[in-house]
Amino acid sequence: MKIIKQTTVIIFIALFLMSAQTLTSKAAGNCDYILNTKCTTCHNLGRICRKLGKKKKSKWTTTIKRMVRHGAPLSKDEVQELAACLTEQNASVKDACK
Numbered sequence: 248m249k250i251i252k253q254t255t256v257i258i259f260i261a262l263f264l265m266s267a268q269t270l271t272s273k274a275a276g277n278c279d280y281i282l283n284t285k286c287t288t289c290h291n292l293g294r295i296c297r298k299l300g301k302k303k304k305s306k307w308t309t310t311i312k313r314m315v316r317h318g319a320p321l322s323k324d325e326v327q328e329l330a331a332c333l334t335e336q337n338a339s340v341k342d343a344c345k
């Protein structure tokens with residue numbers, strides 16, 4: 248009986264770790280998606296990539312909100328998410344700017 252209990256616990260831990268991993272990779276991947284689908288309709292990514300490392304998070308938020316006023320279709324969550332990615336210049340941003 249004891250061994251079955253232990254196995255169950257291990258399976259739960261494994262499932263938990265697996266789902267946590269898909270969640271984080273999805274979050275990181277989403278910026279790539281936002282950039283490539285919602286930020287390229289009016290200008291290319293060069294305009295964004297050139298500014299990497301030059302803006303603090305608050306400045307990126309201001310810029311992205313201005314883009315939303317221009318017509319970029321981002322939800323409030325996406326504005327925050329993208330501002331974080333652009334400030335950190337995480338892997339998804341580096342990928343998009345290659």
Ligand code: HEC
Pocket residue numbers: 281282285286287288289290294295298310311313314317318319320321329
């Ligand atoms: C509806 C059209 C449109 C969309 C969609 C759009 N932009 Fe822009 N973007 C503009 C225009 C127009 C300018 C130049 C005028 C300005 O800066 O407001 C610009 C300029 C910029 C600049 C350079 C100016 C600065 O302040 O650094 C950046 C960076 C930028 N956009 C980022 C983005 C990002 C990130 C997205 C996606 C969330 C995006 N844009 C989507 C219209 C758009």
